[in-house]
Each structure stands twice: as structure tokens, then as C-alpha cells.
Amino acid sequence: MNKIITLFFLIMFFIGTDTFIVSPLLPILRESFGISIEQSGWIVSAYALGYALFALIAGPLSDAWNRKKVLLFGLLGFGIFTLLCGFAVDFWTMFAFRLLAGISAAFASPQVWAAIPQLVQPHKVLKAMGVVTAGLAFSQMLGVPIGSYLATAGWQTPFIMIGCCTFLIVIWTAVLLPALPPSIQKQKALSIRNRYRSLLQGSTPKVAFLAYFLFQLGNFAAFSFIGTWLSDKFSLNVANIGTVILFLGLGxxxxxxxxxxxxxxxxxxxxxxxxxxxxxxxxxxxxxxPSVTYVEITYFLIFLILGMIFPLMMSMLQTLSATARGTVSSLANSSMYFGTMVGSFTAGMLYAHSGGFISVSLFSVICFGVSLILFLRSGVLLGLRQK
Incomplete structure (x- = not known):
């Protein structure tokens, strides 16, 4: 069982690294493709768009399929399209490959979370979830900085390395993971629309998910242009940007x-x-x-707090339904990636036309404030207290 949890940890590590690696590479990609700041934001948005759209259906649909097969096909597609990102010749080919990588990840990652309760003894589920979640945290602390250092040999290198490593993970998954048959009948899996309709009855879930979307909108608006801002203000190269993100991931x-x-x-x-x-x-x-050192300390503190808030928000959302937790997770993931898409696009416009990173930070703060008000007004915290 420890081998399976290690496998899941590595899956989330590489998916997380691929998700976050683009931000420090944006200055190089902008120069290589000859695109504007606004366009560079769409390289982040493409992955988020693919994930957000397909996460809405991938989670509920996969409840009626063999999760191992879904995970294998999702990982294989993720590896192929991430590898192809390393061979993109212009903005539009990169956009297409990032979009397809996001779609593939939307089918792969939910299977990891759903498989844990099927494979792990009930009293060990929380511990297993914590280990797998740490894969995402380590992707920020180590994966992204390592990718940034590799990019000094060419921006293509991180994508090629992630793609090749994913192929090894596919082989390991095929050999190690047992079959994971569907937990519900296929006839029931067709009522995806009704499941979302049932989940969103009343004002509490609607307001809570809107609050979560706004929080992620502000979060990823600021995160998407970290690399661009550090390059513009402090003249950092991609390796130095990776070092800053190391502190972010450490927090x-x-x-x-x-x-x-x-x-x-x-x-x-x-x-x-x-x-x-x-x-x-x-x-x-x-x-x-005034200096990179202060920036590193500040980012460490920001992500130290964010690491506490994210699980809290997810716990609040999970109280909305005791029978549709997979659907809750799918909607939460879609909300996050729609926030990523809209946030990176908005940040690109603000950065280029409205005062640089100052306006991006202000936009994020406004999103955080409105999100907090909505969370408090939604009543979702009451469900958390009653658990």
C-alpha cells in the first residue's frame, strides 16, 4: 500500500509541477514567441481552461468507469501533450498543447483522490490524503525551482522532462495499481446535470462556490505574473525566479x-x-x-497562510453534501481553474495597461475581500462546526 501512496504522491507532484511551471517561464516564452504580456497570460489560461471545462464532467462520469483505465489514459495524454509543449514553435501551438494537457489532467487527478478511499483502510484515509496533498506542495517547493533551473538550458527542457517522467509513471501505474471498478451503476452516472442541480439547491452552496471562485481568481491573478514582475523589477533570470518560488513552496x-x-x-x-x-x-x-530578500520572506508568509486556508475552504465546501463529495470536488476544481483562467487574463491586461504589478496586487486584494464577505454570509461555516 505504501507503494501506491508513493505513486499517487508522484502523480500529483508532476501534475502540480506542470501546472505551476509556466509562471516563471513567461518572460522567456514571451521573448521566444514574440508575444505581448496580455498574450503570455493565455499560456497559463489555456491549461486552466481545458481543466476547468472537463473537470465538471470528468469526476461524475468516471464514477461509472474503471478508475485505473481513466487514470492511465489521462496520464498518457498529460505526458504526450506536456512533452509536445517542449516542441511548440509559436504561441498557438503552445496554446493548443497546454489546453490538451489541462484536459488530460482533468481526467487523471480526480481519480487519485477518488481511489484513495477505495484502496486505503478507513482509519488511514486522512493520512494518505495528507501524503498525496504534500505532492502538490512539494511541486511548488522543489518541482518548479528545479524546472526553472533546467530552463537555463532552454525553456523546452522542463516540459520534455515532465513528459518523459510521466511516461515512467504510466508504466508504474499499469503494473502496480489494481483494477478499480465503478462504484455506481452506469445508468445513475448519466444524471450529471441532476447531481449538480441537487448540490446547488438553496443560496448557501451558490454563494460558497462563488466565494471560492473569487478567492482563486485573486490568488492566481497574482501568481501568474510572479515571474514577469520579478524579471521586470529586479532583472532576475529564470533560475533566480525559481529560487524565489522555492521560498513560496517552502511556506x-x-x-x-x-x-x-x-x-x-x-x-x-x-x-x-x-x-x-x-x-x-x-x-x-x-x-x-526594495529587494529580492524581502520579496522571498513575504511570499513565504503569504503561502504559509494560503496553505492553511485552502484545506479549510475545501472542508467547508465538502460539508455542502454528504452524498456527492466527488461532484463537490469536481466543481471546486473547476472553480479554481476558471479562476486561474480569468485571473491570468485579467492580470495580463492590468499589468500591461494599468500600472504593472501594483494594479494586479490591488485586484487580488479586492477579490480576497469580497470572497471573505461571501464566505461569512453564505453560512457554510455552520456546517463545518457541526461536523
Whole structure:
């Protein structure tokens, strides 16, 4: 069983690395393809668009399929299209390959989360979830910086390496993972629309998911242009940008290991309020910092807090339904990636035409503030207290 959890950890590590690697590469990609800042944002948006659209159907549909086969096909497509990103010759071929990689990831990653309860003993599920979640945190702490260092040999290198490593993961998955037959009848799997309709009855779930979307909108608007801002303000190359992101990932990793105990002590409501306010203040301060050292410290603190808030938000959303947790996860993933798509596009417009990173940070802070208000007004915190 430990081998399977290690496999799942590596799957999420490589998917996470591929998701986040584009941000530090944007300055190089912009120069290589001869595109504007606004267009470069769409390289991030393409992956997010593919994931967001297909996550809505991939999760519910896969409940009626053999999860192992879905995972294998998703990983194979992810590896192929990520590898092809390394051979993109212009903006539009890169856009197409990122879109297809996002679609493939939308089919692969939900199978990991859904397979854990099928394979792991009930009293070990939470621990297994924590280990697999750490794969995403480590992708920020190690995967993205390593990819940035590899990019010094050419921006194509990280995509080719991730693609090749994914093919090895596909082979390991085929050999190690047992068959995972569907848990529901196919006839029931056809009622996807009804499941979403049932989930979104009443105002609480609608407001809660809108709040989550707005939070991710602000989060990824700021994240998408980290590399561009660091390059423009401090003249950092791609390897130096990777070092900054190492501190970002370090904060997220530490939080994933110890954040839950702090949230339990402070309480969900106060953790959410204080965390969002603190992040907002740090983002307002960020554009005015005079040196890279201060930027690294600030990003460490931001992602230390974000690592506590994300699981809290997901826990709140999971209280919305005890019988449709897969659908909740699919909608949450789609909300996050729609936020990524809209956020990176909006950030590109603001960065190019409205004062650079200062306007992007202000936009993110506004999104965080509105999100916090909506979360508090939705009543979803009441469900978390009753668990």
C-alpha cells in the first residue's frame, strides 16, 4: 500500500509541477514567441481552461468507469501533450498543447483522490490524503525551482522532462495499481446535470462556490505574473525566479504539515478571517519591497497562510453534501481553474495597461475581500462546526 501512496504522491507532484511551471517561464516564452504580456497570460489560461471545462464532467462520469483505465489514459495524454509543449514553435501551438494537457489532467487527478478511499483502510484515509496533498506542495517547493533551473538550458527542457517522467509513471501505474471498478451503476452516472442541480439547491452552496471562485481568481491573478514582475523589477533570470518560488513552496509545504493543528486551535472562522486579511495586507505591501530578500520572506508568509486556508475552504465546501463529495470536488476544481483562467487574463491586461504589478496586487486584494464577505454570509461555516 505504501507503494501506491508513493505513486499517487508522484502523480500529483508532476501534475502540480506542470501546472505551476509556466509562471516563471513567461518572460522567456514571451521573448521566444514574440508575444505581448496580455498574450503570455493565455499560456497559463489555456491549461486552466481545458481543466476547468472537463473537470465538471470528468469526476461524475468516471464514477461509472474503471478508475485505473481513466487514470492511465489521462496520464498518457498529460505526458504526450506536456512533452509536445517542449516542441511548440509559436504561441498557438503552445496554446493548443497546454489546453490538451489541462484536459488530460482533468481526467487523471480526480481519480487519485477518488481511489484513495477505495484502496486505503478507513482509519488511514486522512493520512494518505495528507501524503498525496504534500505532492502538490512539494511541486511548488522543489518541482518548479528545479524546472526553472533546467530552463537555463532552454525553456523546452522542463516540459520534455515532465513528459518523459510521466511516461515512467504510466508504466508504474499499469503494473502496480489494481483494477478499480465503478462504484455506481452506469445508468445513475448519466444524471450529471441532476447531481449538480441537487448540490446547488438553496443560496448557501451558490454563494460558497462563488466565494471560492473569487478567492482563486485573486490568488492566481497574482501568481501568474510572479515571474514577469520579478524579471521586470529586479532583472532576475529564470533560475533566480525559481529560487524565489522555492521560498513560496517552502511556506506551502510547512503549512501543509502543521497548519491544520493551528486552525483547530484558533477556530475555522477566525482562521479564515485573520488569514485572508493578513494575505491581503502582504499583497498590498509586495509591489513596494526594495529587494529580492524581502520579496522571498513575504511570499513565504503569504503561502504559509494560503496553505492553511485552502484545506479549510475545501472542508467547508465538502460539508455542502454528504452524498456527492466527488461532484463537490469536481466543481471546486473547476472553480479554481476558471479562476486561474480569468485571473491570468485579467492580470495580463492590468499589468500591461494599468500600472504593472501594483494594479494586479490591488485586484487580488479586492477579490480576497469580497470572497471573505461571501464566505461569512453564505453560512457554510455552520456546517463545518457541526461536523
Amino acid at each position: 506551502n509545504t510547512i503549512s501543509s504539515l502543521f497548519g491544520s493543528s493551528l486552525v483547530n486551535k484558533v477556530g475555522p472562522k477566525h482562521s479564515l478571517i485573520y488569514g485572508v486579511i493578513f494575505i491581503g495586507l502582504l499583497y498590498l505591501l509586495l509591489p513596494y519591497l
